[in-house]
Amino acid sequence: METPLESGRSGGARASSAGGKPSTPVLEVDQVSLSYPHGSGRTVVLGGVSLSVGAGEFVSLLGPSGSGKTTLLGLVGGLERPDSGRILVAGEPAGSRPGLAAYMPQQAALLPWRTVQGNVELALRIAGRGRDEARRLAREGLERLGLARHARSYPQVLSGGMQQRVSFLRALLSPQPLILLDEPFGALDALTRQEMQEWLLSLWEQDRRSVLLVTHSIEEALLLSDRILVLSSAPAAIVRELIVPFGRPRRRQLWSEPAFGELKEELYRALRREQGGGIGGDSA
């Protein structure tokens, strides 16, 4: 237990890093609102969301289904513009130029006609690396991730977990200061999901990047994050912030500690409140 637990309503944008120390935010979301046309009117999905992610900080977003988590990630990725408010990625407005943030979706979107190595290389080439450098970085990355023997395979012959590793490697090798992960393990079976969480944890702890993770799993958020933000049901706002008090490096054994169980219960209750009592159990 290295840092104090901080919880409660948190409205304004703030910058904090692992352990709660202030740092330059890599992501600043300030009072962002978004609505969609609905019938003759509009439905407000995001109702003034403010959050920040510091340099090298791992932040998770939990929220009821349909609360706008993916929508928020899309705004940060510049896929859409908010009705009002401001989003800055490394000081630049989101969407002002392509590729400000790296994005890893729930299903690995690998090109089926390129080998694993070719998929990673292409991402590096698009990010502006030269051919030889891209080849070298892809090869080194695949080796580091234990995927070297699959370098010449095509994605469709890999398991879902392997494909997600390649997808994450692409995000990790990209030069963007911020990585957006949208339920990256949501489609995997429980065991593979646990393996992937441990794998991501050890990799991220070696190579700390700023991450904003959307997940439905309270345990996943607690295991991986420096900070957890809970979104309310629509119109979404941040209703809870939890600074995760566990030191690093972390191991899965954390799950069996009483403090882990207590925080899990606390987050579960917060989510239930937002869900109106109807949320199911945690999946992994």
Ligand SMILES: Nc1ncnc2c1ncn2[C@@H]1O[C@H](COP(=O)(O)OP(=O)(O)OP(=O)(O)O)[C@@H](O)[C@H]1O
């Ligand atoms: N293009 C769109 N047009 C209209 N409504 C949309 C559009 N995109 C999202 N929505 C609505 O916005 C709300 C938030 O959707 P979003 O997918 O962001 O939620 P979420 O929190 O990621 O959900 P889940 O946890 O189930 O993945 C939903 O009610 C959805 O129907």
